[in-house]
Amino acid sequence: MAVKIGPFQALSLTTVAAVYILIVLGGIVSSTGSGLACPDWPLCKGQIVPALTIDVLIEYTHRVSTIAVTLLVVSTMLFAWKKFGWPNTVTSFATLTFILLLGQIVLGMVTVESKTLPAVVTSHLALATLVFASALTATVTSFAHASKEGLGK
Numbered sequence: 001m002a003v004k005i006g007p008f009q010a011l012s013l014t015t016v017a018a019v020y021i022l023i024v025l026g027g028i029v030s031s032t033g034s035g036l037a038c039p040d041w042p043l044c045k046g047q048i049v050p051a052l053t054i055d056v057l058i059e060y061t062h063r064v065s066t067i068a069v070t071l072l073v074v075s076t077m078l079f080a081w082k083k084f085g086w087p088n089t090v091t092s093f094a095t096l097t098f099i100l101l102l103g104q105i106v107l108g109m110v111t112v113e114s115k116t117l118p119a120v121v122t123s124h125l126a127l128a129t130l131v132f133a134s135a136l137t138a139t140v141t142s143f144a145h146a147s148k149e150g151l152g153k
């Protein structure tokens with residue numbers, strides 16, 4: 001049986017992929033020691049767009065990617081509310097993803113402010129994993145929901 005991908009599933013899959021890429025970028029930031037290339041938050045060296053050295057480019061790419069992921073997570077959540085309403089498992093996980101992402105953004109700030117204290121960096125990765133798991137659960141659940149309805153409208 002072929003799996004059909006509706007508009008919500010396509011957006012949700014894109015969101016999951018973007019969250020995963022953001023986690024990989026975070027790993028690159030950590031493994032290259034670029035975490036303090038932008039020593040302030042939300043700016044980088046007091047600027048919206050800083051001078052781009054390699055370390056700043058790595059950290060700045062992670063930060064800018066967070067904006068794209070946030071837009072995707074918000075879009076997925078709003079689409080879930082419109083398509084599935086409440087109460088619904090898809091909507092619950094899409095909303096949880098948004099809430100966890102907000103916490104993740106705050107923890108990103110704390111990571112910078114703590115000068116990349118290892119316990120904070122580890123917490124940042126742990127919460128990122130929860131954001132990914134929640135987004136993935138919303139996606140998988142939406143496929144299960146769509147198969148029950150014949151993919152729905």
